[in-house]
Amino acid sequence: MTVQFEGAPATTAVRVRYFAGARAAAGVAEEVLSIAPAAPGPVRASDVVDAVLAAHDERLAAVVPACSFLLNGVALRDRSIEVGAGDELDVLPPFAGG
Numbered sequence: 172m173t174v175q176f177e178g179a180p181a182t183t184a185v186r187v188r189y190f191a192g193a194r195a196a197a198g199v200a201e202e203v204l205s206i207a208p209a210a211p212g213p214v215r216a217s218d219v220v221d222a223v224l225a226a227h228d229e230r231l232a233a234v235v236p237a238c239s240f241l242l243n244g245v246a247l248r249d250r251s252i253e254v255g256a257g258d259e260l261d262v263l264p265p266f267a268g269g
Contacts, residue, residue, distance in 0.1 A: 182207045183214040187223055192264040193238055196230040197223075205262045206254075216242060217250040220262050227243045 182205035189197045206222045208214045213227040220240070224232055241261040242254065254260070 183258075185194060185214070185219050186250075186253055186257075186259045187219065188261045188265050189268065190261065191266060193231065193234050196234045197227050197249065197262075202226075203255040215254040216240070216247055216252050216254055216260070219254055221249065223262065224258075234264055235262070237265055239265075 184203050184205050186201060186203050188201040189199065193266050194200055204219070204222050204226060206218050207220050209221065220235070224235060241263065242252065243259055244261075247260070
């Protein structure tokens with residue numbers, strides 16, 4: 172799936188993996204999204220999250236606000252961080268248990 176913003180430069184392919192409730196809401200375990208930056212400059216993690224929301228319906232939109240994210244296996248705390256081609260974003264809803 173390609174999500175490209177009008178007037179944006181070339182896209183960046185990012186693998187998005189969904190876990191638990193996010194997987195159920197997305198209807199897929201993973202996908203590769205081709206993402207263009209929302210503003211001039213590089214693709215940011217926020218662009219990837221926006222593309223995820225644009226690619227799916229309200230079921231995933233209801234889950235994402237409670238989710239945490241990993242970018243290449245590292246907790247994502249700053250959504251302004253640059254995302255490169257081939258990077259991997261994990262969407263992790265809260266997990267129950269201990």
